[in-house]
Amino acid sequence: MISPVPDAELVDRVAATTGLSPAEATRVIDDVLAWHRETVEDFVRRRHAHHQTYGKRNDEIFTLIAAELAERAFAAPELSPRQLRRIVYG
Template identity: 70%
Template structure:
């Protein structure tokens, strides 16, 4: 991914980061939000389990987090896309 030069300039000027550092931050943020739902759920479940949280609370928390989180859509086949459009 090549970061948009206007975005790089804006991030660099507003944060005091160098352009190279701004690119790295932008790429990290995009990668974080591009994480597929399944990977996010597994990662969060494992993280919360580490701290002794029980499954009912974990699943409720993850559902709430997903509601407000930008996540990558799962890969969809042409058939799945057609079903979305045509029902």
């Protein structure tokens, strides 16, 4: 997925408050946005692979991932106008 260019005012703010160059601030912002755009499914797959790499077994891995999920914010799924109406009106 190609991310949109971060808001210029945000880039200026991050650069000014951190001492980063505008290019570095843009990379940091892109990285943070990508982190929060990760889907639950992608997160679970990534974390499962990570934990397997370090020798954990599935029963332990799934307990760890469940705890990690409780601490993490995820991007909202894309919703159609109909789905949005159902949320509001039932």
